[in-house]
Amino acid sequence: xxxxDYVAVNREGWTRANKEYTDARAREAxxxxxxxxxxxxxxxxxxxxxxEVTGKEIVELGCGTGYFGAWLKRLGASRVVGVDxxxxxxxxxxxxxxxxxxxxxxxxxxxxxxxLPGSSFDIVFSEYGASIWCDPKLWLAEAARLLRPxxxxxxxxxxxxxxxxxxxxxxxxxRLVRPQRGLYRLEWFDNDPAVEFHPSxxxxxxxxxxxxxxxxxxxxxxxxxxxxxxxxxxxxxADWAKxxxxxxLWHARKRG
Ligand SMILES: C[S@@+](CC[C@H](N)C(=O)[O-])C[C@H]1O[C@@H](n2cnc3c(N)ncnc32)[C@H](O)[C@@H]1O
Numbered sequence: 001x002x003x004x005d006y007v008a009v010n011r012e013g014w015t016r017a018n019k020e021y022t023d024a025r026a027r028e029a030x031x032x033x034x035x036x037x038x039x040x041x042x043x044x045x046x047x048x049x050x051x052e053v054t055g056k057e058i059v060e061l062g063c064g065t066g067y068f069g070a071w072l073k074r075l076g077a078s079r080v081v082g083v084d085x086x087x088x089x090x091x092x093x094x095x096x097x098x099x100x101x102x103x104x105x106x107x108x109x110x111x112x113x114x115x116l117p118g119s120s121f122d123i124v125f126s127e128y129g130a131s132i133w134c135d136p137k138l139w140l141a142e143a144a145r146l147l148r149p150x151x152x153x154x155x156x157x158x159x160x161x162x163x164x165x166x167x168x169x170x171x172x173x174x175r176l177v178r179p180q181r182g183l184y185r186l187e188w189f190d191n192d193p194a195v196e197f198h199p200s201x202x203x204x205x206x207x208x209x210x211x212x213x214x215x216x217x218x219x220x221x222x223x224x225x226x227x228x229x230x231x232x233x234x235x236x237x238a239d240w241a242k243x244x245x246x247x248x249l250w251h252a253r254k255r256g
Contacts, residue, residue, distance in 0.1 A: 003110055006185075006195035010133050011086045013194045014064075018088040021232045022065050029067035030096045035075070037127070038156055038247045039230045040223040040238070049217065049249050051152050053077045056122040059146055061111035061139060062129020066093030066104055072125070073102045081105045081121075083114055084129070112138035118145045124153045131155035131250075132196050135185075136207050144211040149256040153213060154249075159220055162236060162246045163198045172236050172246070204250070213252035220245035 014022075035044035044050055054076035060069045063082030073080045082104055084090050090106050097104045109115060111130040124143040131139075143153050164180055165172045169190050184203075186196045199207060201218075208215055223241035230238075236246045 004112075004135070006133075007085055007110055009193050009195050013192060014086040015088045016192070017232075018065075018086065018092060022089065023092045025232075026065040026067065026092045026096050027099070029065065030070050030100050032067070032071070035068075035071045037249065038221065039233050039236070040221075040227050040241065040247070042221060042224070047219070047221070047249070049154065049219065049251060050075075051123065051154070051251070053123065057081075057120065058123040058125055059083060059114075059116065059121045060129065061114075061124060061126045061143065062131070062133055063093060063106070064089050064129060066090075066096060066106065068125065068127050069104050070096070070100060070102050073104055077123075079105070081107060081116065083107045083109055083111045083116075085110050110134075112142055114142060114146070116146055119148045121146050122148060122151050124151070124155075126155040128156060128158075131157040132198065135197055136199055136204070140207050140211045140213070144213065144254055147254040149254060151254045152216075153252045153254065156247065156249050158198065158236075159245045159248045160198065160200050161244055165244075166235060171234060172240050174240070201248075208250075208252050212255045214255055215250070215252050217249070217251035219249040221247040221249060 037047055053072050055078050057079040058072055058077045059081045061083050063069055063084050066082045069080040069082045090108055093106055112134045124146055162172055164176045164178050167177050180200055184199050188194045222245050223238050227238040
């Protein structure tokens with residue numbers, strides 16, 4: 001099956017990011033005992049967004065180097081499968097998996113349409129993976145297909161406000177620079193080409209409904225007061241994210 005145009009662009013970007021940052025950072029992330037969310041490492045002990053994972057079968061769509069899946073396996077998940085489209089990211093994930101002996105499984109595929117059997121997971125998870133790099137019309141349908149009835153979907157992405165304030169080049173500014181009307185596919189073709197997807201909040205509500213999901217929780221998250229600029233992801237300075245929410249957490253359940 002031919003892949004959509006943006007998949008190759010993003011694979012190239014993540015191959016570069018793996019070389020520049022994610023591979024070197026992977027061991028520290030896998031070794032981390034505390035579960036944390038997003039760029040500002042918000043502790044799960046404060047965010048309290050994860051459902052019970054003990055004994056659950058989990059698939060992570062766009063797993064990158066697999067550290068979040070590793071945390072979920074350590075927390076008690078019975079099976080964690082990580083899907084990613086970038087070989088370099090999965091090579092790092094597999095190397096860490098062998099080093100830490102956690103028994104995760106990895107699949108090199110487009111998360112918008114996997115070869116995994118339907119109704120085979122209790123939780124679909126994504127932290128800045130399919131949740132931003134895949135077309136929501138496709139990946140949310142795939143998440144619904146993969147989940148058993150009553151299964152849960154948890155995903156994390158940048159906030160809509162951030163997207164409205166991010167110019168074509170450079171970091172976020174303190175004014176709206178993009179229309180919200182028509183906000184869906186965002187393209188960057190500067191020195192780090194990338195294609196992201198970001199339907200607005202109400203459009204996400206509609207997409208979740210269309211895919212038989214019931215929304216359980218939606219959070220807008222700020223950087224903590226002591227946050228400093230992220231060492232690699234520089235689109236949002238800490239000072240901005242202390243005043244406006246730059247990240248979002250979504251939790252939904254597939255209707256039985
Ligand atoms: C930011 S990482 C997510 C992993 C991790 N939670 C993190 O925050 O670093 C984004 C991952 O999404 C993957 N990705 C991008 N497009 C994808 C697609 N169509 N299917 C599967 N994975 C994809 C990239 O290869 C990359 O490894």
